[in-house]
Amino acid sequence: MTEITALKRGLDILDMFSAEQRVVGISEIATRLAIHKSSASRLAATLASSGYLVAASAGNYALGPRLAALGSLAAARQDLTAVVTPFLKDLVEVTGETGHLAVLDGTIAKTVQVVDGWHTVRMHSWVGKLSPAHCSSMGKALLAGLSDAELDELYPDEALPVRTDHTITTREQLRHELTKLRRTGSCLDYEELEVGLRCVAAPVFSPDGTVDASISISGPAQRLTRDRMQFLARLVRWHAWRASLARGVLAVPPGWPAPLAEEPPAPDWAVRSEARHS
Template identity: 40%
Template sequence: MARAVPAVERAFDVLELFLDTPELSAPEITAQLGLPRTTVHELVGTLADRGYLMPAGRGSNRYRLGVRGFQLGSAYAERLDLTREGQLVAEDVAERCQETVHVGVRDGVDVLYVVKVDSSHPVRMVSAVGRRLPAHCTALGKALLASLSRSELDELYGNRRLEAMTERSITTRKALRKELDAVAKDGVAGEYCESNEAVACVAAPVYDRADQVVAAMSISVPILRWNDETEAALRDLVREGAGTLSERLGYIGSRA
């Protein structure tokens, strides 16, 4: 790793104060960062000259974020690619757990796999990018459905029957709502042999910069390697992986 440049770090420290506070004066920045007053005035002046900060009003001694930061953020957002970012994070998660990792999106009542990284074990889940499964039968789908309101869920399913993929699949709207309430509360969805009789899975939602659920990440494990200890560890890992992907998509809220 390259050596950090102290002056650059201090400039970012100044800018990041404005993530929590819309306006700040130089004395307030000095107090919060504990830097010399002269250093803060130089940093603020330079950032203002470059358009990263601007006066809060005519003649004001307070500052707010300038348009240059918005331009950089917009350029970053325009270049975001869920599949590319998801692939990078999924590869890291798969390397850490040696199990199959997916990223999926909801398409109506189905979940669509957009990223897959295979397990390193010879016995693994059989799936493919582009495959669709009923959302109510999968941990990925539950993580996505849990973001919907009760009315949105009712509108989505209407009078549609919940088809079973295995004997363990959820088949009633009441059971699905109960499951989704638990997922929304905990932040992680689970599935044990509901879409595949030989596979268990955990999943967590992925958020974008608008605080919307846009995808979910899952870890799938053959039940021959599944136990309580494995489940607990993978729930933590998938939560972390989904949070990392959320951050890469611009999410800055408390869930990431």
């Protein structure tokens, strides 16, 4: 039996389980896969040794805890997008800028949701986009949830890759930026990732108090002036906190600023015309 064949048969065994059939026996596995009972027994034992099955009784198996753990991971990611997206849409609606939801994957900020802005001139993005975390606002918002030791593990070298003349170039500069971020609750990107592109981000907290996601808005530097970005930072913080509350967060984790007491006003320069809105 080749490794690919064994893998396929192992997956076929898992597919035999359903809400109506919680336990599957060796004899049934052998019959449905058209293999000898000894082969079926070895396949089931291998799955059990890895936690995908557990012995229910002699010759019978039920689904194991490893599958439950993987299912929880998949559900958590799905729930993250489902819960946060409405608040990201609200943020985009009030600002007109393109919105992102991102998670951290090593030193990369991975976009898992995009809501297009409604300005005629706007950033165009896509789900699955990968950005270096140290030079993107959404990435730095994610990195701010790490300890110093975790940050050093991700960035063992002092020098950091450079994307533009505005990119943070050292780990010490990054550490300083993350300290500031934890003090203010938001992060600004002044063309660090791409010339002409500016972004504002804030962390989204999980119920266990960690930062496992961030939301951001991005737009052209001509429109997102420094004063406007400071204004928008409060709006991004507000919507990120609303998303955190919707995920079951009860209080801001230690080391982060208290949430804003009330919703900030909408920017007076982001007004959607009737023609554009229709």
